[in-house]
Amino acid sequence: MPALEITPRAVDFRPALGHVNLMVDTFIANASVEDLRSIVRNLLATGPPGIAPAFTNSARSRLRQTSAKAMGSAFAFFEHQPHTGSITPTQHLYDTLTRARLLYGAGMGFSSLGLLASIVRATLGLQWEEDDEMEDILAIVDADIGQAIQSSKEEIDGGRVGDIASAREAVHDLRCAVNSSMADVEGWGGEFPFERASSSIQYWKV
Template sequence: MPAPQTASRSLDTRPALGHVNLMVDTFIANANADDLRSIVRNLLATNPPHFAHAFTTAARSRLRQTTARASINPYALFVRQSSHTGAPAGPTPHLHDVLTRARSLYGAGMGFTSLNILASIVRASVGLRWDDDDGDLAALLAVIDADIGQAIQASGISSSSVGPGPDPPGDVRRLLMVDDDARFIPIQSSKEEIEGGRVNDDDFGTARAIVDDLRKAVKESMADVAAWGGEFPFERAASSLDHWKI
């Protein structure tokens, strides 16, 4: 008589993969965004590092799917200043959505994809005018400058040989939607994409093209702002790009 084949099953207590517990899925489907953020942060902070690695790997997989379907209209990012009504230049809701996507990408370690988006934003800002009284637009451009620094390297340093700079000021941190107790440390970034082996030989050409395009966009902005005597808003990005070789 053949031996019973039930022992191996009874010893295998690993959970089945590919499904979420019904009650947990019900909670996820109905919880608000703030609660989910708090829960995820707590899980990442109280578990071993490999847990965060698995989380960002899953995040990148999801973002690759959604980014492939997303599109950016560079002409819909800013409202141009009006010479007829005197209305100042400013951002559009589309810009907010695009910035949110860029931050999700570099936060998950997809720095080059994020830089591609940020280059479009910098180029779209060429031709805008602002003055000392227009603090909102100047502050927003400063945040975008910080975004570029974060995408290049999450601590905002321009090169490993230059050393870390100060954390972004409080207003920038708030606009980036970063918790007050969050630390800016050099983890997910374009540099880490290379150092972590996530950019293979076939991708290096694309990565260089993205960085070169961002450099051109920053230089276009610098020339435009100099022409009308404004204060160049992307100093941090320009400094980072000057020291970054890939």
């Protein structure tokens, strides 16, 4: 009697994606912010060439879902200290800067310009002393505007600007805010805090 022919059972060595995804999601839910930042940076630096564009595309999609163009009240960016008479930034200002950085960092520079213009406009009518906290934070805002403008230029070069009219309006709004600030500061003899922003936007045509 001939021996029975036994066909080896096909074994699928691929991971069970549902199980792996569940474990990864558990890790993400419990990892610290610093751990996640380190992992993402390492993944973007060492991963395949397409991973960075995929990451920024996903980031932009998420930001659009969470109201990328939402703007807060300009009146809450700064407050007067009754005992010293000085002007200090509020938490709302820092939150707005964080939002702007998320936008221009993900390649949505034009969406961040309105937020930054609202901060610049909120300084109109305010006065501050040299070398105080207000001067320091406005220097940071100036640097953020420069980064946002660079992000906007890359957005144009990448062909990601869907509404060029809105983009031009955002640039015009920021330019007007910066120019108004310059005139306001000159009026009370202060040092204009947005020199880099002014230089970057003066001759920028969209």
